[in-house]
Amino acid sequence: MKTVTLPTGYMPLVDAAPLIIAQEMGFAEPEGLTLDLIAAPSWSSVRDMLAFGRVDAAHLLSPVPVAMAMGLGGVTTPLSAVSVLSVNGDMIGVGRALEERLRGIGYDFDFSDARRAAQALRRVAGGPLVFGVPFPFSMHVELLRYWFGATDLRDASIEIRTIPPPLMAGALADGDVDAFCVGEPWGSVAVDQGAGALLLPGSAIWAFAPEKVLAVRTDWAETEPHLLGRLMRAVWKAGRWLAQPESRTTAAEILSRPAYLGVSPELIDRALTGRFTISGRAEQREVQDFVCFHHGAATFPWRSQAKWIAHRLSLANGLSSADAQRVAGAVFRSDLYRRHMAGTDAELPGASEKLEGAIRHSLAVASQKGRLSLMRDAFFDGQFFDPDAQK
Amino acid sequence: MTAKLTIVVVEEDRDRAIAIVDALKDSGDHDVFVIGTASGLARRIAAHAPDVVLIDIDNPTRDMLEELTLASGPLERPVAMFVSGAAGGLAQAAIEAGVSAYVVDGLTPERLRPVMDTAIARFRMVRQMRTELAETRRALEERKVIDRAKGLLMKAKRIDEDAAYALLRKTAMDQGRRVAEVAEALVTASGLLS
Numbered sequence: 001m002k003t004v005t006l007p008t009g010y011m012p013l014v015d016a017a018p019l020i021i022a023q024e025m026g027f028a029e030p031e032g033l034t035l036d037l038i039a040a041p042s043w044s045s046v047r048d049m050l051a052f053g054r055v056d057a058a059h060l061l062s063p064v065p066v067a068m069a070m071g072l073g074g075v076t077t078p079l080s081a082v083s084v085l086s087v088n089g090d091m092i093g094v095g096r097a098l099e100e101r102l103r104g105i106g107y108d109f110d111f112s113d114a115r116r117a118a119q120a121l122r123r124v125a126g127g128p129l130v131f132g133v134p135f136p137f138s139m140h141v142e143l144l145r146y147w148f149g150a151t152d153l154r155d156a157s158i159e160i161r162t163i164p165p166p167l168m169a170g171a172l173a174d175g176d177v178d179a180f181c182v183g184e185p186w187g188s189v190a191v192d193q194g195a196g197a198l199l200l201p202g203s204a205i206w207a208f209a210p211e212k213v214l215a216v217r218t219d220w221a222e223t224e225p226h227l228l229g230r231l232m233r234a235v236w237k238a239g240r241w242l243a244q245p246e247s248r249t250t251a252a253e254i255l256s257r258p259a260y261l262g263v264s265p266e267l268i269d270r271a272l273t274g275r276f277t278i279s280g281r282a283e284q285r286e287v288q289d290f291v292c293f294h295h296g297a298a299t300f301p302w303r304s305q306a307k308w309i310a311h312r313l314s315l316a317n318g319l320s321s322a323d324a325q326r327v328a329g330a331v332f333r334s335d336l337y338r339r340h341m342a343g344t345d346a347e348l349p350g351a352s353e354k355l356e357g358a359i360r361h362s363l364a365v366a367s368q369k370g371r372l373s374l375m376r377d378a379f380f381d382g383q384f385f386d387p388d389a390q391k
Numbered sequence: 392m393t394a395k396l397t398i399v400v401v402e403e404d405r406d407r408a409i410a411i412v413d414a415l416k417d418s419g420d421h422d423v424f425v426i427g428t429a430s431g432l433a434r435r436i437a438a439h440a441p442d443v444v445l446i447d448i449d450n451p452t453r454d455m456l457e458e459l460t461l462a463s464g465p466l467e468r469p470v471a472m473f474v475s476g477a478a479g480g481l482a483q484a485a486i487e488a489g490v491s492a493y494v495v496d497g498l499t500p501e502r503l504r505p506v507m508d509t510a511i512a513r514f515r516m517v518r519q520m521r522t523e524l525a526e527t528r529r530a531l532e533e534r535k536v537i538d539r540a541k542g543l544l545m546k547a548k549r550i551d552e553d554a555a556y557a558l559l560r561k562t563a564m565d566q567g568r569r570v571a572e573v574a575e576a577l578v579t580a581s582g583l584l585s
Contacts, residue, residue, distance in 0.1 A: 164451040
């Protein structure tokens, strides 16, 4: 079949899976697409390749297009997040020194209670703590800041520093950072290299955090609506396939290839199954929905998610939350999602905004097919975010 | 006339760094510094208070420089990626050449352009050399494997070198694969059988 080749940028991470699987498992081809997958060495590079037309679509950190719309960072080309590629998937960990001190006070690494983890960390933090993250505009940073702000860590001296994830284990060993928040497989790589221990999955802070988005240039979305629709459907089908437990082994094998992640399939399997080895002592912990590609309308780009990100960025940068939310709402394209996913099996929620954090248990809500179940999206501190109420 | 520009080049490879520095110095009277290692990158850049920071697009430590674009970053003067500024026309050329630049806010395009033109030309040359080197290396590796495969065929089938190569090439064509791939498969298989 004759296909159109679509250059697509990504960072080699487990959550790039929907794009890699769309191509490798043949979801792109029936849509008449060949994804020319281009691995990038850095997030700035993914953003620039997309902004300046080297690629037409990209796997991107969800806060990046929002920050760009707010005028933060160096590049301001308007981007659209047309769907969410993955929900959750971040990993918070500590270096060996902090791990030993935490064990010293009897902390049991429960891997679930964010408040207890913060209390323990506060008790053992001698001086300032340095957290490594992959990028200044990332869910990693937002989750850390939210966690610090709502716990005993709020008045601790903490610095957040950007470290490329492949260098994180080395930075921990050299003492450049004390702790980290990264996407898998890099947390598990740090454990396997003996550089540290895992403390919390990102979902222990926010149970349903939009992690990566499928991003395109806004003008491209307008001039190439048919290509966009085909891309979105192929990627959505890949996400649905990834959500089936029986797909995991195959997915881990494909992602592990040198052309993609180039790490062992066993490491990737940890993120896909949610079963982690959290320390050099081989302690095992399990987490539900560590990374989510499909269930609970995971791929729907809720405008309220973009507004939460904008609100948090506005607080950190001294900007008006109302202004930030206004521009951010237009970045997450629930309108394009509805248009291009209509007529497929994708769930289309009745609304495009929700109270973020208000779902304490899975909840049935109205959808066009009347049978959509939303997953728990609570913040660990029980607060929720009402996009209309934040001025 | 105008004061000198301070330029920081982030580059691990010493020879490459020297080539870039020399070219920049030839293009004008600038202070050029090279930073080689990633550790404490943003802090070390800030210590030079540069007007321009140049870095290879393929360098993964580039994300560490993004912090410089925030007003609260370690540089006191806000830094923008030049590609979005008035000199936006240079963006495409720079990205294709494999260089990204971070420029202190307020630096005029007239002062920036000669620096960027030089950097773009030099990075393009470096990139070309790197690609050529990689391809040469690959070609050499492949030739080694093909020679070994030819040797195996010559011994096993008692044929001469030309016939052995012809056999490899025919097999490759029949299977729609490259000669080097067929040779690789043969070498691997015979390693297993011996």
